[in-house]
Amino acid sequence: MSTTRRTLLAAGAATLAAPSLSRAQGGWRPDRPVTIIVPWAAGGSTDQMARIVATELEAALGQRFVVVNQPGASGSIGTRNALEAAKDGMTWAAGAAVDVGCYKVLGLLDTQLKDWNLYFAVANVNVLVANPAAGYRDFAAALEALKARGQGVSVATAGVSSAGHNMMEAIRAASQVQYRHATYDGGNPAMIATVSGETPMGAVLLVEAAEMIRARRLVPLAVQSEQAVTLQGVGEIPSIRRWLPSIPAPLNYFGIWTPKGVPENVVATMNQVWAEKIANSQRLKDYANQRAAVFAPLSGQNAYDEAWKMVRQTAWLYFDGGKARVSPDTLGIARL
Incomplete structure (x- = not known):
């Protein structure tokens, strides 16, 4: 513990x-x-x-x-x-x-x-997830896409001030990437938008995405946590600090x-x-x-x-x- x-x-x-x-x-x-x-x-x-x-x-x-x-x-x-x-x-x-x-x-x-x-x-812990069809298998691939295409990459969140938005702003500050903020009226709608392919990625809370991760409808890329987090039935989701060591968690x-x-x-x-x-x-x-x-x-x-x-x-x-x-x-x- x-x-x-x-x-x-x-x-x-x-x-x-x-x-x-x-x-x-x-x-x-x-x-x-x-x-x-x-x-x-x-x-x-x-x-x-x-x-x-x-x-x-x-x-x-x-x-x-x-x-x-x-x-x-x-x-x-x-x-x-x-x-x-x-x-x-x-x-x-x-x-x-x-x-x-x-x-x-x-x-x-x-x-x-x-x-x-x-x-x-x-x-709760923030997680960046991807639609399987988007082709991002880990955070490194997502980060490269954000560096290359910036605001051409949509990321779903529950809106300004939401946990997911906070995570994306922390990523932006730590890596200088840009992204297109796709806002929804809650974490569940943002998660559903990512599952449906409306957006290629979503920044939500792990509690919101857990079931869709287990069902392999979402790919967990990284958690905003000091250490990796283990999700029952899935295994270890890596900490974003593997790629961005200075990001707050x-x-x-x-x-x-x-x-x-x-x-x-x-x-x-x-x-x-x-x-x-x-x-x-x-x-x-x-x-x-x-x-x-x-x-x-x-x-x-x-x-x-x-x-x-x-x-x-x-x-x-x-x-x-x-x-x-x-x-x-x-x-x-x-x-x-």
Whole structure:
């Protein structure tokens, strides 16, 4: 087991001594269904994670948690709806923490990571995949094509600020290649576009592409990870650092969040649920193992500190690539 995985599992287990929910005084008990807004299309990484988390929360709190897909504007539309909803704990957003941390840099939404109560379930790994007919058998071949044809090569992603877009911007910065950005309303549509041959390559999350990789409908070229990643039924997918040693590879944390300002009993109850239910969730552990993700039941300051690492790296990647509308340093995001 890697040091990162041991650290995350220990962080999740450290709070297991919290008192049981049944003994909590003044605990939050929602009296009607709670909404979790997934700001991406159905079937993608956020949607997959959110539906498992919703099931676990229903078991813990005895109330329905309804997942609603509201895609658009790189996830900022659904996130805005959660931000502007009544601060009563009844509306949550889901997604990748780096998106919430960079929306303001991109000029998409006036919010930052510090504005939210954060609850993470897993950390995901980016992967570059190719349609088998495209002829790219490894990342070296794809890189040569990008060097030779640049914007003549389409790469599907879930849109600006998505994990796949972040990966492609990191590749561009590390190798000086160009590419044509083909945007979709989520990782699943981007993955499907690559499977269908609408685009020759796709940059998505491994959890989204895993089944199509197993079915040999997609060729995994490289993961954006410090080391190679083993996918069940497939084997080892090489790290992109084999070809681009300097490319960053921070963990990409996914979870749910609600704006600061909700009642304290909502936060206190969710802290307990995360410590007692989510940190022991076999469903989430199985999901992570099957999809080559990292089980990461983090919350509060610990979650913020871990996510901030990728926010800093990504915010300046956008700025250096000319994608930022606001300079990160004006938002208190120091360059790494």
